[in-house]
Amino acid sequence: MTGNAAADRLPPEAPLGKLLRPAPGPPRLVPGLPLTLGYTLFYLSVLVLIPLAGMVFETMHLSWSEFWETVSDPIVVASYKLTFTASAAAAAVNGIFGLIVAWVLVREPFPGRRVFDALIDLPFALPTAVAGITFSSLYLPENWIGGFGRHLAEFINRLAGFAGLGEILPSDALSWLNFPYSNTNAGIVLVLIFVGLPFVVRTVQPVLQEWDTENEHAALSLGANQWTIFRRVIFPEIFPAWISGLALAFARGIGEYGSVIFIAGNIPGKSQIAPLQIVTKLDDFRTAQATAIGIVLLFFAFLILLGINGIEWWARRRERVS
Amino acid sequence: MGEAPLQNRAAGSASKPPPPSHPLVRRAAVTMTVIFLTVFIIIPAANVFAQALSKGADAYISVFYAPRTPPEEAAPSPAERRKLAFHRSQVERTWSSIRLSMAIAAIVVPLNMVFGLAAAWSIAKFRFKGRSLLSALIDLPFSVSPVIAGLLFVLLLGRSGVFGAWASNFTWPDPFSLHWRGFAQSWWPLEATQSFTGVIFTPLAIVLASIFVTFPFVARSLIPLMEAQGSDEEVAALSLGASGWRTFCKVTLPNVKWALFYGAILCTARAFGEFGAVSVVSGHIDANDTMPLRIEKLWNEYNSQAAFSVASLLALFALATLIIQALVERKTRRDEVSAAEEKGTS
Numbered sequence: 001m002t003g004n005a006a007a008d009r010l011p012p013e014a015p016l017g018k019l020l021r022p023a024p025g026p027p028r029l030v031p032g033l034p035l036t037l038g039y040t041l042f043y044l045s046v047l048v049l050i051p052l053a054g055m056v057f058e059t060m061h062l063s064w065s066e067f068w069e070t071v072s073d074p075i076v077v078a079s080y081k082l083t084f085t086a087s088a089a090a091a092a093v094n095g096i097f098g099l100i101v102a103w104v105l106v107r108e109p110f111p112g113r114r115v116f117d118a119l120i121d122l123p124f125a126l127p128t129a130v131a132g133i134t135f136s137s138l139y140l141p142e143n144w145i146g147g148f149g150r151h152l153a154e155f156i157n158r159l160a161g162f163a164g165l166g167e168i169l170p171s172d173a174l175s176w177l178n179f180p181y182s183n184t185n186a187g188i189v190l191v192l193i194f195v196g197l198p199f200v201v202r203t204v205q206p207v208l209q210e211w212d213t214e215n216e217h218a219a220l221s222l223g224a225n226q227w228t229i230f231r232r233v234i235f236p237e238i239f240p241a242w243i244s245g246l247a248l249a250f251a252r253g254i255g256e257y258g259s260v261i262f263i264a265g266n267i268p269g270k271s272q273i274a275p276l277q278i279v280t281k282l283d284d285f286r287t288a289q290a291t292a293i294g295i296v297l298l299f300f301a302f303l304i305l306l307g308i309n310g311i312e313w314w315a316r317r318r319e320r321v322s
Numbered sequence: 323m324g325e326a327p328l329q330n331r332a333a334g335s336a337s338k339p340p341p342p343s344h345p346l347v348r349r350a351a352v353t354m355t356v357i358f359l360t361v362f363i364i365i366p367a368a369n370v371f372a373q374a375l376s377k378g379a380d381a382y383i384s385v386f387y388a389p390r391t392p393p394e395e396a397a398p399s400p401a402e403r404r405k406l407a408f409h410r411s412q413v414e415r416t417w418s419s420i421r422l423s424m425a426i427a428a429i430v431v432p433l434n435m436v437f438g439l440a441a442a443w444s445i446a447k448f449r450f451k452g453r454s455l456l457s458a459l460i461d462l463p464f465s466v467s468p469v470i471a472g473l474l475f476v477l478l479l480g481r482s483g484v485f486g487a488w489a490s491n492f493t494w495p496d497p498f499s500l501h502w503r504g505f506a507q508s509w510w511p512l513e514a515t516q517s518f519t520g521v522i523f524t525p526l527a528i529v530l531a532s533i534f535v536t537f538p539f540v541a542r543s544l545i546p547l548m549e550a551q552g553s554d555e556e557v558a559a560l561s562l563g564a565s566g567w568r569t570f571c572k573v574t575l576p577n578v579k580w581a582l583f584y585g586a587i588l589c590t591a592r593a594f595g596e597f598g599a600v601s602v603v604s605g606h607i608d609a610n611d612t613m614p615l616r617i618e619k620l621w622n623e624y625n626s627q628a629a630f631s632v633a634s635l636l637a638l639f640a641l642a643t644l645i646i647q648a649l650v651e652r653k654t655r656r657d658e659v660s661a662a663e664e665k666g667t668s
Contacts, residue, residue, distance in 0.1 A: 029557050031566040036444040043437045044459055047534050051474035054484040058477045097358050104355040107340055108348055116355070118648045119363050125588075125640035126367070127595025129614035130633040133621055134366045137373055137630075145365065194362050213340040220341045229341075255467025258597030258614065262621065275469040279602060282473065287482060294470045301465045309458075 058291050070292040075269045076277055080296070082185065083274040087253025090192030095246045098200025099238075105201070106208040120198050128195070128258030135191045136263040141180040149177030185271055187263040195256055196249030203245035207238045240315035244308045251304040254297060370637045373630035385631040388413040415608055416632060419616035422525065425498070426612065427593040430532045434589050435582065438540025443574075445541075446548035447556070460541050463534055471534050472602025479521040479530075489521040523605035528612065531599040536589045543585030544578055551577055580657075584650045591643045595636060 059067075070076065104110070105117050123131065139146040153169045160168045181187040211234070219229045235242075257275040265271035268280075274297055281290035343351075375382055388410040398406070445457055463471065479489040495514030503513040518524040555577065559569040575582075597614040604610035611619060613632055620629035 029560060030447050030553050031560075032443060032570070033448050033450070036440040037448075037450075040437065040441040040444055040456070043440075043537070044456075047530075047537065048459060048462055051478050051534070054478035055474055057484055097354070100351055101355045101358065104351050108343070108352055110352050110356075114648075116359050118644050119359065119367075121644055121647060122363050122367060122640060125591050125643040127591075127597060127614050127633075127636050127640070129595070129597045129617045130370060130636050130640075131366065133617060133626070133629055133633060134369045134373070137626060138366060138369050144369070145361070190362075194366065197362060213338055216341055217338060226344055226347065251465055255465075255470070257467065257469045258601075262618075275467055275598065278469050278473060282476060282602060285482075287477060287480065290473060291477060294473050297467060298470060301467070305458075305465050 055291065055294075058287070059295055062288050062292060066288065067292045067295075070289040071296060075272070076274075076293060078269045079272045079274045079277045082188070082271065083254050083297075086185065086188045086192055086273070087250050087256075089189045090196055090253050091246050091250040093189075093193050094196045094200050094249045095242065098197065098245065098249075099204060099242060102201045102204040102208055106205060120201050123195055123197050128256065129262070131191065131194055132259035132262030135187065135194065135259065136182050139179055139181040139187055139190065139263070141178065141182075146180040146182060147178055149174030152177060182263055183265045183271075185264070188260050188271070188273070191259045191263050192253045192256060195259055196252050199249040199252065200242065200245035203241045203248070204238050207241045211237065240311050244311050247304050247308050247311075251301055254300060367637060367641075370630055370633050373626065374634040376630075377627050381627055382631050382634075384409070384413075385416060385628045386413060412628070415611070416616060416620075416628075418609070419611040419613050419632075420635075422528075422611065423594050423613045426525070426529055426532050427590050429529055430536055430593045431586055431589050433533060434537045434540050435586055437537055438544050438585055439582070441541040442544035442548050442578075443570075445545055447553050457545070460538050463536075463538055468535060468596065468598030469602055472531055472599040475527060475531055475534070475599075475603055476522055479527065481522070483522075491519065492521055493517050493519050494524075494526060522603055523607060523610065525610060527603035528600050528610060531603050532593050532596055535596050535599050536592045539589040539592060540582065540585035543581045543588065547578055547581045548574075580650050580654050584647065587643055587646055591640060594639060 101120070105113060105120075137143055141147050144151065150171060153171050153174045156169055157167045157171075160166065181190060215233050216229055219233050224232070255275065257273070257279070260273050261276055264273065264276075266276060268277075272280075274293060278290045278293050278297075281287075281293065342348075388406070390410075441456075441460060445453060445460075477483050479485055481490050483489065494517060496516040496518060497514070499514050499516040500512050501515065503511055505511050518526065521527050521530075555573050556569050559573045560566075564572070594612075595614060596612075597618070600612055601615060601618070604612075604615060606615070608619075613636060617629045617632050617636075620626075620632065
């Protein structure tokens with residue numbers, strides 16, 4: 001009889017108590033939990049937990065003043081500002097257009113819909129370096145989108161030449177259709193739109209597909225017009241999925257490195273993103289400073305993760321109540 | 323995102339078709355969608371191939387094939403011979419990056435498949451404390467920037483890292499330098515002539531960083547499917563006397579084979595294409611270049627046509643991934659429909 005009253009109530013074959021005692025209910029029929037769970041935990045420890053612990057360990061070596069000095073350096077602050085505003089802008093564009101794309105893919109059949117549906121996943125499959133170089137070259141002033149107005153004017157002039165009319169447009173007439181966004185911060189937003197495109201579409205699409213159209217028909221029969229139906233009936237239902245897609249696109253944007261460094265100017269203080277700052281510090285062997293910058297990014301990534309989980313929990317609670 | 327295509331086709335929702343939209347709204351929405359997707363997906367993808375072939379097919383082939391220096395009778399000038407030698411070294415570096423990427427994928431993908439199966443088995447078939455925390459931990463690499471993933475390993479195994487002293491002196495044999503030594507000297511007939519010292523700035527760090535970034539794919543592809551399937555069939559097999567392994571091999575694996583295949587394909591695509599994490603741990607040494615790093619080097623050397631040529635290989639692989647995804651989705655949908663029909667008729 002030990003002095004611990006709680007331990008006395010335990011069956012004698014489970015000395016470690018609640019943790020190892022099987023959960024109440026029918027005994028486990030399927031074998032393999034210790035083996036698979038043990039292997040999973042081992043793998044995760046080596047790959048995730050120990051490196052994360054290593055990072056925590058290294059940050060404890062950082063004094064608070066050193067941390068603050070690194071993070072409040074104007075160049076680093078500028079890189080944070082650029083990263084967060086570019087990701088927010090890209091996530092906003094993806095939110096609006098992703099919603100439209102998901103709507104059209106689910107509800108409005110048009111020729112080639114299946115092909116477009118499969119292509120939505122291209123940003124997931126395409127390596128970020130390839131995305132970076134292709135966007136960087138596309139928006140150069142002499143290339144297709146960068147010099148779209150100029151190429152279009154040339155094309156019209158050539159057609160006019162075939163028709164015998166000579167040059168009807170001066171070559172810079174359509175210069176407002178030029179989008180030379182390589183090496184600019186606008187280019188960063190464009191490439192982040194590409195990278196985050198599937199997130200909103202793929203989170204909203206399943207919800208729209210499972211959507212029961214009864215409520216819509218009811219609203220229609222009560223005299224609502226389409227915009228009201230969308231605003232009052234459909235959008236509140238897809239809102240949690242839409243917001244979590246937005247948050248995922250935003251989180252992906254703040255961490256994106258490979259595609260952005262090709263199209264950005266990478267000038268410290270003006271067009272450098274935060275992950276590039278980390279790499280620059282690492283290249284200078286200033287690991288402590290790199291860690292400090294990385295911690296802020298990690299902190300925001302965790303905040304967003306928590307936010308997404310919170311939204312999903314809130315949505316599930318609403319479903320259970322209603 | 324990995325599991326969405328396999329799940330989002332509901333087995334027939336019994337709702338009426340939605341009320342038709344105003345034709346103008348419909349046309350505007352479809353036009354906006356087509357323009358948006360064309361500008362952001364189709365044109366960039368086509369641009370990769372257009373730029374790769376911008377100097378003609380000969381230039382494209384010359385990125386991957388360098389002719390040998392011609393025989394002495396042709397008597398090329400020293401300048402020409404130097405150009406040919408430079409071209410050969412560039413082509414050799416490109417091929418070495420392709421070989422390194424394939425070797426890394428060959429190591430990383432099987433390890434992650436084993437992990438994915440183990441993790442999916444433990445999460446989907448059992449209920450235990452901390453199960454959702456485990457699931458969230460598996461999703462961690464998706465929310466972490468790849469640069470931070472590389473930073474984590476540098477902090478752990480770099481020279482001034484937690485295990486830095488041990489890692490910097492750790493010698494490991496180069497598996498590509500293994501050769502058959504025979505039994506004359508010892509029982510073990512293989513010998514590695516070259517070895518690496520250290521972890522960071524060697525391919526071992528690239529393997530670790532790639533495993534970190536790609537391990538969720540297989541698990542995330544398997545877990546929803548195994549949860550939806552439940553343990554009924556396994557319990558039935560066990561009650562008929564099968565052992566655990568036999569049940570796993572003969573009952574579980576055939577049920578999840580398409581999700582496993584799809585997760586492995588995604589894992590491979592990501593292993594080939596990972597840039598940020600690998601760039602941080604590789605140290606930009608030529609010998610440690612994977613294909614994306616090679617693309618970056620060629621691009622920085624203003625050789626954009628060669629960069630796009632290597633990129634076109636990766637883009638072809640990405641398109642193949644999409645096609646496989648569409649085929650797998652159609653196959654699972656057909657399997658679902660036939661299974662539902664069987665259940666309906668039996």
